[in-house]
Each structure stands twice: as structure tokens, then as C-alpha cells.
Amino acid sequence: MPYDPHLADLMRQAVEDRAGITEKKMFGGFCWMLNGNMLCGVEVGRFMFRIGKELEPEALKKPGTSPMDITGRPMGGIIWVDADEAIDAGLDSWLDFASQFVGALKPK
Numbered sequence: 001m002p003y004d005p006h007l008a009d010l011m012r013q014a015v016e017d018r019a020g021i022t023e024k025k026m027f028g029g030f031c032w033m034l035n036g037n038m039l040c041g042v043e044v045g046r047f048m049f050r051i052g053k054e055l056e057p058e059a060l061k062k063p064g065t066s067p068m069d070i071t072g073r074p075m076g077g078i079i080w081v082d083a084d085e086a087i088d089a090g091l092d093s094w095l096d097f098a099s100q101f102v103g104a105l106k107p108k
Contacts, residue, residue, distance in 0.1 A: 003029030007042040007083055014091035020107075036108030039098050046080045049094055052101030053077040059097065062089070077101070 008030050015021045020035045031041035031048075041048040048068060051059045053076045059065055064085025067074040086094055 002044050003042045004044045004083070007045075007047065010087070010091065011040065011042055011047070014095060018095070033108075034099060034102045035105070037102050037105045039102045040095065043080070045083050047083060047086045047091075047094065048078060048080055049098040050078050050102055051098050055097070055101055 011030075011032060012023070015023075015032050018034075021039070022033045022036075024031050024033055026038075026041070029042060032039050038050050040050065049059070056067075056077055056079065059079050060067065062081075062085075064082030066080045067076075068078040068080055069075070081094060
């Protein structure tokens with residue numbers, strides 16, 4: 001998936017002081033892992049967050065969100081967030097939200 005270098009830099013800044021976060025080149029762009037599990041990523045004009053199926057209904061009520069669907073079939077528990085909306089809400093708040101799910105997963 002193509003990515004926006006500016007959004008990648010914003011995400012790098014947002015995660016730089018968080019424990020257990022690593023960056024990994026994936027899908028032609030970048031994703032960030034929490035304890036080895038995918039947490040978030042960037043594309044052109046939007047961010048991706050892994051929030052789990054239980055938190056998905058709550059997440060999709062927030063402005064600028066949509067289910068992640070690249071193949072015509074939504075990937076449960078992973079959402080897109082429009083870049084402007086995510087930045088306005090604060091990347092830290094989205095990272096905290098996604099970390100509720102990913103942080104509870106067994107480290108890889």
C-alpha cells in the first residue's frame with residue numbers, strides 16, 4: 001500500500017517515547033508494532049489502527065473512520081482514520097485506543 005512520508009513522520013514522532021514499539025516496512029509502506037504485534041500504519045491520506053473486533057463499533061462512531069477494506073472484504077478489527085481527523089483528535093488518543101487491544105495480545 002502506498003504511503004505518505006509526512007504521515008509516517010508524524011506517526012514516528014507520536015510513537016517515539018512509547019515502550020515496546022518497533023517500525024516495520026510492510027505492504028509497501030510502514031507499520032508500527034507493539035511487542036511484535038501490528039498496532040498501526042499509514043497510507044496516503046489516512047492512518048490504519050488495529051483496534052480489535054470488540055472495539056470496532058465504538059471506533060467507527062468516531063469522525064473520519066471506516067472499516068479497512070482493500071480487497072472488497074473488510075478486515076475485522078482494523079480501521080482507517082482520515083489523516084486530518086486523526087491529527088485533530090490527536091494521534092496519541094488513537095494510539096492509546098489501539099493499544100487497549102494490541103497491548104493485551106501475547107508478545108511475539
